[in-house]
Amino acid sequence: MHSLNATNRAAQQRYSGTEFQAGPRLSDGRKRANSAWSGIVSSSAGETDYVLGTHDEEVARLGLQHRVWRDVVTECWQRVGITPGWRVVDVGAGPGYATADLAEIVGPTGAVLAVERSGRFLEVARAWCRSRGVANVEFREADLMEVSLGDLTYDAAWCRWVANFVSSPPRLVANIAGALRPGGVVVFHEYSDYATFRFMPVRPALESFCTEVMASWSAAGGDPNVARDLPQFLVEAGFRVLEIRPRVRTVSPRDYTWQWPKSFVEINVARLRELGCVSDTWAADVLREFAAADADPHAWFTTPMFLEIVAEKK
Numbered sequence: 001m002h003s004l005n006a007t008n009r010a011a012q013q014r015y016s017g018t019e020f021q022a023g024p025r026l027s028d029g030r031k032r033a034n035s036a037w038s039g040i041v042s043s044s045a046g047e048t049d050y051v052l053g054t055h056d057e058e059v060a061r062l063g064l065q066h067r068v069w070r071d072v073v074t075e076c077w078q079r080v081g082i083t084p085g086w087r088v089v090d091v092g093a094g095p096g097y098a099t100a101d102l103a104e105i106v107g108p109t110g111a112v113l114a115v116e117r118s119g120r121f122l123e124v125a126r127a128w129c130r131s132r133g134v135a136n137v138e139f140r141e142a143d144l145m146e147v148s149l150g151d152l153t154y155d156a157a158w159c160r161w162v163a164n165f166v167s168s169p170p171r172l173v174a175n176i177a178g179a180l181r182p183g184g185v186v187v188f189h190e191y192s193d194y195a196t197f198r199f200m201p202v203r204p205a206l207e208s209f210c211t212e213v214m215a216s217w218s219a220a221g222g223d224p225n226v227a228r229d230l231p232q233f234l235v236e237a238g239f240r241v242l243e244i245r246p247r248v249r250t251v252s253p254r255d256y257t258w259q260w261p262k263s264f265v266e267i268n269v270a271r272l273r274e275l276g277c278v279s280d281t282w283a284a285d286v287l288r289e290f291a292a293a294d295a296d297p298h299a300w301f302t303t304p305m306f307l308e309i310v311a312e313k314k
Helices: 009-015 056-080 097-106 119-132 169-179 204-219 230-236 256-274 280-294
Strands: 087-091 111-116 137-141 154-160 180-193 198-200 239-247 300-302 305-313
Touching (some): 056 097, 056 256, 087 097, 097 119, 154 169, 169 230, 180 230, 204 256, 230 239
Parallel strands (some): 111 137
């Protein structure tokens, strides 16, 4: 059996010399601060099937999200042994924030395959990787519910918040299995108990917001708690589950992680209104309650729990 602890002391030393740069930061939540983004993230009417869209604000929110959880992500990559020379599939690469980090880690002797069904996100990812100076990335536009990755014999796969949104998580897992060599590892970060999205003190409109988010994901064919089923799907696809760790934080408005729900509430309320799922009154109530929480020094927020699942292909 693959031993995570035994193989990663050397890998941790290699990571210590890797600089994980910040993603594109927005000065006011809308204007792009990095010139590499100029002109490449205009709206695309053909990609409205993404739950939160693929517009400028969502690109920025995903960058913030990556920065919030980057320490957890890179620590996990170290544990599983991702190191120079490895070939890694970034499943559902989005705008390429994790892609660029992985490309830096595996170095010029390694490679990253960034798979993403949104052509617009891939355009952003290409620009972001260029701005980071990494050239060892192949970009592939593909919907893994419709096409196969193929027999790639890659060393690892990274999949974050993708299984929650696809129509068939077992098909996704089987697709990843086919792309890995025997002994290759896959790391998932997927929600297992989304209802832990809670503010303290309790605010009724924000409680309703969490319910509506889960309902919108389910209506789009996803499963907000898919991680509960992933271990079984992995076993059925020929994996051995090595470890499962819960990931959850409780933070106040003083914590940087607070910016994650802040951006998510703002963007998702607008998206739910755009989709006709909620009323203007409901949206105003949610935004008013969040503004009150944001200004309350005694407020706290618990992030929706996700599971970090590491598995090895037999």
